[in-house]
Amino acid sequence: MADKVKITYKDQEFEYPIVEGTMGDVSVDISKLRGESGLITLDPGYKNTGSCESKITFLDGEKGKLMYRGYPIEQLAEKSSFIEVMYLLLEGELPTARQLERWEKTIKSYTYVNDRVRKILNAFPSNAHPMGVLATLTSSLTAFNPKAVDPNKEEDMYHAAARLISKMDILAAWTYRKSNELELNEPDSNLSYIENFYQMMFKNNDKFELNQTIISALDKLLILHADHEQNCSASAVRLVGSSHAGLFASISAGISALWGPLHGGANQAVIEMLERIQSDGGGLQKWVDKAKNKDDEFRLMGFGHRVYKNMDPRAKIIKKAADDVLGQLGVEDEILDLARDLEAIALKDEYFIERKLYPNVDFYSGIIYRALGIPNEMFTVMFALGRLPGWISQWKEMRQTFQPIGRPRQVYTGAQTRNYVPIDER
Ligand code: SDX
Numbered sequence: 182m183a184d185k186v187k188i189t190y191k192d193q194e195f196e197y198p199i200v201e202g203t204m205g206d207v208s209v210d211i212s213k214l215r216g217e218s219g220l221i222t223l224d225p226g227y228k229n230t231g232s233c234e235s236k237i238t239f240l241d242g243e244k245g246k247l248m249y250r251g252y253p254i255e256q257l258a259e260k261s262s263f264i265e266v267m268y269l270l271l272e273g274e275l276p277t278a279r280q281l282e283r284w285e286k287t288i289k290s291y292t293y294v295n296d297r298v299r300k301i302l303n304a305f306p307s308n309a310h311p312m313g314v315l316a317t318l319t320s321s322l323t324a325f326n327p328k329a330v331d332p333n334k335e336e337d338m339y340h341a342a343a344r345l346i347s348k349m350d351i352l353a354a355w356t357y358r359k360s361n362e363l364e365l366n367e368p369d370s371n372l373s374y375i376e377n378f379y380q381m382m383f384k385n386n387d388k389f390e391l392n393q394t395i396i397s398a399l400d401k402l403l404i405l406h407a408d409h410e411q412n413c414s415a416s417a418v419r420l421v422g423s424s425h426a427g428l429f430a431s432i433s434a435g436i437s438a439l440w441g442p443l444h445g446g447a448n449q450a451v452i453e454m455l456e457r458i459q460s461d462g463g464g465l466q467k468w469v470d471k472a473k474n475k476d477d478e479f480r481l482m483g484f485g486h487r488v489y490k491n492m493d494p495r496a497k498i499i500k501k502a503a504d505d506v507l508g509q510l511g512v513e514d515e516i517l518d519l520a521r522d523l524e525a526i527a528l529k530d531e532y533f534i535e536r537k538l539y540p541n542v543d544f545y546s547g548i549i550y551r552a553l554g555i556p557n558e559m560f561t562v563m564f565a566l567g568r569l570p571g572w573i574s575q576w577k578e579m580r581q582t583f584q585p586i587g588r589p590r591q592v593y594t595g596a597q598t599r600n601y602v603p604i605d606e607r
Contacts, residue, residue: 190218204239221590228487231411232419233584237270237574238410245491245539249408250274258498263403264288264374267570270408271342271577285374287340291347292368292377295325298352302359311356311562312440318352319345320433330428332580341428342573350374353566354381357559375399378566383554395553398506399563402546405495406564408571409542412487414438414445415568415575420587422576435572436565442482445564447543448550449557451483455516458523465523473532481527483544490537499545503552512552520548 184199186209195218200208208231215221224230239248247254250269257266261275268276268284276284301321305314322345330341351368358365358381366381376391379399383389409415417438422431439445458468472481486493503517524540527533547560555563 188214188218188220190220193218200234202234202239204241206239215590221592223592226487227416232416232587233411233579233582235410235575235578236273237578238408238571240410240488242486242488242490245489245494245497247409247494254405254494255498258401258404261404263400263407263567266404266407267342267346270570270574271339284343287343288347288374289370291340291344292351292370294348294351298322298325299355299365302355302365305359307360307362309360310440311353311360311559312436312446312565314356314359315349315352315562315565316433316436316440318356319349319436320430322348323427323429326429332577338577342570342577345429345432345573346374346569349566349569350378351381353562354378356562357382357556360558375403392510394506394509398502398549398553401502402499402549402563403567405498405542406546406567408568408574410488411575412444413441415572418572418576419579419584422579423584423587425580425586428573428576431576432569432572435568439565439568440561445543445561445568447482447541448547448560448564451520451543452516452547452551452557452560454482455519455523459515459519465519465526469523469526469530472527473530481523481533481538483540484527484533485536485538486541489539489541492539493541495542496540496544499542499549500540503545503548506549507552510552514548514552516551517545517548520545 185196186199188195188197195214197214198210200210202208211222222230237250239251240246249257249266250273252261252269252275257269261269264285265276265281268281272280298318298321302314302318305317326344331337355365357363363385366384368377369380370377372380372391373396375396379391379396380389411419414435418431418435421434422428442450454468458465461468468479469481471477471479472484500521506512507514507517524544527538533539543564546564547557550560550563551557
């Protein structure tokens with residue numbers, strides 16, 4: 182018989198079923214709690230609250246494990262490709278050769294971006310943060326693709342995903358070109374998804390050449406960022422989409438949520454922190470002590486995680502890749518040594534050990550992006566490009582399982598009932 186949880190309240194006893202996931206994760210289903218007991222739960226930041234059942238990604242925070250559709254991230258990072266991982270997340274299975282060919286072709290068929298989008302892009306000042314530009318341009322795509330996606334028509338959903346993925350590649354590169362006042366490059370459908378992105382970012386003349394070390398490093402980084410179950414931005418995409426707002430509008434909300442330095446914006450904040458430490462020259466212990474000091478707002482960016490209480494498996498892979506990529510490119514970067522030393526000191530420090538604070542996905546990723554010539558303020562755009570197939574998969578699953586509109590409750594602690602006072606009596 183399935184386990185239950187008993188709650189006793191005001192001499193009444195209530196029972197709620199245990200729901201067990203396929204990897205042994207356990208929860209209590211309280212969907213009837215308020216109707217039966219009048220109680221709601223209070224859980225700021227949803228630290229103990231599951232918002233949905235999902236088949237897309239599994240994390241084991243204690244063991245530091247991550248799987249997309251059952252495949253361990255280590256195997257996908259080593260053996261798969263970003264274009265294939267997109268398909269896996271969206272369709273639930275690894276594609277056959279024919280399915281992969283059709284998927285790639287469909288993405289390439291959607292590289293046209295309406296000229297008015299360029300006008301919107303040009304309206305931004307060049308110092309506008311690329312994440313704000315990208316969120317706006319993504320939302321603007323609704324104006325040029327007004328037909329709402331029917332998530333329950335597979336073909337409709339397939340093409341909507343391909344369309345958005347294709348355009349995001351272009352918009353991401355254009356935000357970089359715009360912020361550097363460079364001419365916009367056109368997409369080249371003879372190239373792979375990542376080659377096309379890279380040439381659109383950096384091609385300034387016909388002598389431009391693709392470097393396959395860079396392309397494969399980007400491919401691995403985008404795989405590692407592709408999904409991460411119900412993180413802040415995926416939850417934003419699900420919540421916005423649960424009102425049946427369109428796919429582009431929901432993804433635009435996800436981009437805005439990812440921008441925050443506590444979330445995807447951390448990859449930019451890590452490098453800024455390391456550069457600050459480097460120029461300070463005051464040694465690392467001083468900064469580790471600052472991070473531990475409750476009266477100091479400084480935090481060790483790229484450290485800690487809501488779910489991982491062990492090393493983020495992605496950070497392990499990226500840390501090794503940073504060595505490989507910088508070595509292959511012949512790039513020396515003191516910041517990498519600084520990051521390693523900082524990690525070593527923090528991991529021996531009681532404060533970090535006690536709180537199970539380890540490097541997360543953002544701690545080393547910026548070091549590779551720097552080596553690939555990508556500027557700091559574009560790091561979170563790279564995160565968004567990687568996370569896009571995950572966001573779309575989450576949106577698709579939420580709509581295809583007919584999730585109700587998300588509408589949390591609250592505990593009200595404001596003024597009790599009182600009567601209006603005319604202004605001349607106040
Ligand atoms: C991402 O959710 C995901 O899956 C996200 C992500 C994804 O792929 O989508 O993995 C991507 O967002 C990774 C996280 C990137 N953010 C950062 O690196 C910012 C720095 N980290 C912290 O701000 C923090 O660790 C969070 C935001 C990541 C998690 O915060 P929580 O879960 O709310 O934990 P908390 O803030 O309550 O911290 C618990 C304790 C506190 O100390 P005490 O009150 O118990 O004394 O740990 C301390 C915190 O002060 N702490 C840190 C710290 N992180 C937590 N102290 C110093 N430096 C840090 N980085």
